[in-house]
Amino acid sequence: MKTLSFIEDIGRRSPRFDAPDKARGKEKFASDLYPENLLWAGALRAGIPHGEIRSIIVDRALSMAGVHAVLTRKDVPGPNRQGFVYWDMPVLCGKKVRHAGDAVALVIAETREILAKALESIQVDISPLPVVDSIDAALSDQAPKVHDLTTGNLLKAATITKGDPAVLATCDILLEEYFSTPVQEHAYLETENGVARLDKEGILHLIVSTQAPFRDRLEIARALGLDPGKIHITAPYLGGGFGGKDGATVQCLLALAALHAKGRPVKMWWDREESMVAGYKRHAARMHYCLGAKKDGELVALKCEIDYDTGAYAHLGVEIMALGLEHAAGPYRIPNMEAKGRCIYTNNPIAGAFRGFGVAQVSFAFEGMMDRLALKLNMDPLALRRKNALIRGDKNCADITMTHSTGMAECLLRLADHYLWTDRGKWVAAAPRFKRRGVGISAVFNGMGYGHGLPDYAVAKVRLTQSGTIRVYNGVSDMGQGNASTFVQMAVEILCQDRENMELVQPDTDRTHPSGSSSAGRTTYTYGNALIKACTALRDKLCNRAALMLLMDDARGFAMVPGAVRHLATGKEISLAALAAIMHPEDRLCVADHLMVTTPEMPQGGEAFSLGFPHLIYPFAAHLARVEVDELTGGVCVKDYLAFTDGGRVLNPQTFEQQVQGAVAQGIGYALCEAVQTTQSLISTRDLSTYILPTSLDLPDIQSHCVETIEHSGPFGMKGIGEVGLNGPLPAIGSALIHAGLPMNRAPFTPERILAALQGQADKKKEPPCR
Amino acid sequence: MKVHLPESLDALWDLLDQHPQAGIMAGGTDLLVSLRAGKQHLPTVICLERLAPLQTIEPLDQTLRIGAGVTLTRILENSLVHTHLPLLHKSVASLGSPLVRNMATLGGNICTASPAGDTLPALYVLGAKLSLASAKGRRILPLESFIQGPGKTALAKGEILDSVIIPFPAGFGVQHFEKLGQRNALAISVVSFAALIRTQDNLVQRARFAWGSVGPTIVRSPQAEKALEGNPLSLEALLRVADLARAAVEPITDVRASADYRRRVAGNMVLRLAAL
Structure with missing residues (x-):
């Protein structure tokens, strides 16, 4: 008998299932893999943001000892197109390059050193085209087209309308502002990589750092004209993803390389500089907001225009813009709204999915408007937010009825009672010489799941193994958020087993079932719901089989206990190993699926988005930042940080807290220092010495508290909080600054911009008034 | 690339004589970054880390002599620096991270001669002097004359910086x-x-x-x-x-x-x- 063991069930603050193996270095990430006899593959990047390819001369590279192949567009079988929806991105460019990170040639070599030399020796002649380096440049009449669209560089425009936005003109208070947010880099520890091998049967095996192994299979097959059934993908734990590994990175290049490697394994691993130039980023956005309210602070109408720079390729740009419009007026009750969005091609680095998916941008704008309104009305900014906060039964700004868990008001209520808020006056007054202090808050939300039009489903599988252990087949990548560990916890809860009796398989297109991508705050929610069904079915089945063995009429009165099934009345037990021995292998398996519920409501204009719009379930959060500004340098220091998060019921407080802490840290970076800078579409922040991530010395202690509503549709009442935490810091810090007399309309809040604001040099551009 | 690790100054002089184009490496926190970025290519690198005379910190008549190869972490841990040279202590603590400071040396920060060198403003106001050594002997130069421009120093061929002499700033409150x-x-x-x-x-x-x-x-x-x-x-x-x-x-x-x-x-x- 084990005396110290306990069941690490739901609600317990238990360490991650994968923690011991990761701490010991036993768990292998894709980048840890160096199969025997491997070759290295690498792409030559265009280096020019816009141009026509005249020639690519590869002779010198080909003649080098140790170079196995040099591939260009003509070597790509199939249509050579990748991309989620728009299929606008070549695997290898043949005629045209659209950003500096475009791949124009692929080299396979014996070592990394030979690979580097071979790539250097390729001569590419690109005749430059005028560079479309900004939204304005893209929309001008003379703009060269990045793609051959009849709409010029406008990938998509849409307008969402609720009520009668024209009432804006008649509001007691009318405020107008412009905001802009920067390009943000995912900057995961583990850069994009994988290994691939073509076996003798013609099956292509890939082990990739990816958020979407099942979609990758289709993407590779389509781009290279292959049979998806002959592609096998495994997704080990990721060293970070944040959305940047949702979509093809190395996949198609690596598959192409494997086709030319004569059965040898091929490894591709972007270094940090390549990840910077070729990897996906967060969309830069510019936003024009006009907000109308009554004298008592009740919100009446919002009109806004939001432009997203999607860079050279669409990726999920249109869907990201859709979420921006859906969240444009914040988590508030507002009867009238018109939100216009445009998603625009430029020659800038490719923007794509990133935690906070289009919402991180608008959160800065709608919360910025709330603070300006509070100042205008001389009203407490928290009271103003509480007055307008969404509650159950309200319709949100995208005209969706809040029928599910809605903890916004409760998050604000709890924040209002916290000493960091109630003591703020004293703290601000105690600012030392040459320092100025401010305390700010933000209220944010983030639609969860894929949304209407893109079925959000998962298929869970769980098995009693031959040896009597329980094995969970996770179908959704764990990029560090801890979903895989939570799946074990769910199975432990239902099957009443010790962790020692559990096994876990990571996503593998052969062994696990298609369950969608690790994204959209849906990972634990959707797969978890399926897993509960699979585990419940397995439990019932095991009780039933135990009844047969123990010669009982039926399974009533049986329960699972650690390592066994027990008949409670008699105390008779049969061990799981004994049960496994008599069960057919196919009988020891349960598979169940789950399809996430969607809303039947659609706002006017929403039909423009066929995929993932609108959402039904939203996590909410209220954040607070205590900020100290140095009046001599403009430096901003976040001294304290507080987050109240409504994620429904919390399954593991530790994992919950880690998600909040990580999101807040990434959000503080977004607010203070992170910005991919470009000159004529060429990145000038090429590595982590110039692209500035916050260090532990730049981050305050972050207090995280949960506001436990119950999300009835979620597994054990939970909903996903992976993204919402990122949306809070930028507006909370912006709020602290405006209440310290420093209204900022442009992020990040660098010392240089703050010093300019301190000297009264507003960073606002004058633009035409509200239409 | 060939890497030499001389263990005596005599061995170092021979190597410098045989490889006039060699790069000199102390902690490597600047040089290795620059090599990785392809900003320079060196056929030979001579490392100073095994030269005992470059590794000492000794007080001498209201000054502190710090060997050029002493790591920044050791400087931070030295009680004489803490007591008599708080300005140097503060500037060293602001450099890089604990990992960088475990490798980086005071001599390296000076010889890199970056206008952004974190220890330099403190060493300038403290009136630091440098001891430069070569096969021919030693010479002493004020830091201000040693640094001539971004990345440019008065170091002659076959010469290294062996120690930094820092006067205690008496009476400066x-x-x-x-x-x-x-x-x-x-x-x-x-x-x-x-x-x-x-x-x-x-x-x-x-x-x-x-x-x-x-x-x-x-x-x-x-x-x-x-x-x-x-x-x-x-x-x-x-x-x-x-x-x-x-x-x-x-x-x-x-x-x-x-x-x-x-x-x-x-x-x-x-x-x-x-x-x-």
Whole structure:
């Protein structure tokens, strides 16, 4: 008998299932893999943001000892197109390059050193085209087209309308502002990589750092004209993803390389500089907001225009813009709204999915408007937010009825009672010489799941193994958020087993079932719901089989206990190993699926988005930042940080807290220092010495508290909080600054911009008034 | 690339003679980054880490002699530095991260001769002298004459920096260092400022200032120092000094900040002295 063991069930603050193996270095990430006899593959990047390819001369590279192949567009079988929806991105460019990170040639070599030399020796002649380096440049009449669209560089425009936005003109208070947010880099520890091998049967095996192994299979097959059934993908734990590994990175290049490697394994691993130039980023956005309210602070109408720079390729740009419009007026009750969005091609680095998916941008704008309104009305900014906060039964700004868990008001209520808020006056007054202090808050939300039009489903599988252990087949990548560990916890809860009796398989297109991508705050929610069904079915089945063995009429009165099934009345037990021995292998398996519920409501204009719009379930959060500004340098220091998060019921407080802490840290970076800078579409922040991530010395202690509503549709009442935490810091810090007399309309809040604001040099551009 | 690890100065002189094009490596925190980025290609690298004479810290008559190969972590841990050279201590603590400081050396920070070198403003105001050694013997040079431009030093062929001699700043009651980087660790300075001030009867008797990252080398301003002498450490007096500082610096615009911002902050940092 084990005396110290306990069941690490739901609600317990238990360490991650994968923690011991990761701490010991036993768990292998894709980048840890160096199969025997491997070759290295690498792409030559265009280096020019816009141009026509005249020639690519590869002779010198080909003649080098140790170079196995040099591939260009003509070597790509199939249509050579990748991309989620728009299929606008070549695997290898043949005629045209659209950003500096475009791949124009692929080299396979014996070592990394030979690979580097071979790539250097390729001569590419690109005749430059005028560079479309900004939204304005893209929309001008003379703009060269990045793609051959009849709409010029406008990938998509849409307008969402609720009520009668024209009432804006008649509001007691009318405020107008412009905001802009920067390009943000995912900057995961583990850069994009994988290994691939073509076996003798013609099956292509890939082990990739990816958020979407099942979609990758289709993407590779389509781009290279292959049979998806002959592609096998495994997704080990990721060293970070944040959305940047949702979509093809190395996949198609690596598959192409494997086709030319004569059965040898091929490894591709972007270094940090390549990840910077070729990897996906967060969309830069510019936003024009006009907000109308009554004298008592009740919100009446919002009109806004939001432009997203999607860079050279669409990726999920249109869907990201859709979420921006859906969240444009914040988590508030507002009867009238018109939100216009445009998603625009430029020659800038490719923007794509990133935690906070289009919402991180608008959160800065709608919360910025709330603070300006509070100042205008001389009203407490928290009271103003509480007055307008969404509650159950309200319709949100995208005209969706809040029928599910809605903890916004409760998050604000709890924040209002916290000493960091109630003591703020004293703290601000105690600012030392040459320092100025401010305390700010933000209220944010983030639609969860894929949304209407893109079925959000998962298929869970769980098995009693031959040896009597329980094995969970996770179908959704764990990029560090801890979903895989939570799946074990769910199975432990239902099957009443010790962790020692559990096994876990990571996503593998052969062994696990298609369950969608690790994204959209849906990972634990959707797969978890399926897993509960699979585990419940397995439990019932095991009780039933135990009844047969123990010669009982039926399974009533049986329960699972650690390592066994027990008949409670008699105390008779049969061990799981004994049960496994008599069960057919196919009988020891349960598979169940789950399809996430969607809303039947659609706002006017929403039909423009066929995929993932609108959402039904939203996590909410209220954040607070205590900020100290140095009046001599403009430096901003976040001294304290507080987050109240409504994620429904919390399954593991530790994992919950880690998600909040990580999101807040990434959000503080977004607010203070992170910005991919470009000159004529060429990145000038090429590595982590110039692209500035916050260090532990730049981050305050972050207090995280949960506001436990119950999300009835979620597994054990939970909903996903992976993204919402990122949306809070930028507006909370912006709020602290405006209440310290420093209204900022442009992020990040660098010392240089703050010093300019301190000297009264507003960073606002004058633009035409509200239409 | 061939790497040599001489264990005596005699062996080092031979190697320097045989490989005049060799790169010299102390901690490698600058050199290895530059090699990886392909900014230079070296057929041979000679490492100084096994040379015992470069590894000592010894007090000598109101000065401290720090071997050029002493790591920054060892400097931070040294009680003499802590007690007698708090300004140096502060500037060393602002450099890189614990990992970088475990490798990086004081000699390396000087020989890299970056205008953003974190220890340099402090060493300038402290009046550090350098001992340069070669097969022919030794010579002593003030730090200010040694550094000639960004990445340029007075080091002759076959010569190395073997130690740094730092006088204790007797009677200087104010020892101030401030570094502004883009973040609080692992940051290249955007502007830095070191000051030593001796006061008597609340009036400044002697002031020494140095600014980093606002010119091709560390910037001094005798005018600014003179302007403060005879005055109290008041905001009014410092505002005049700040203007002179802004006139003295010659900053550039780069990916970290604009020249205009750097100029403004170089002056503003002086005002901090009023808050001490």
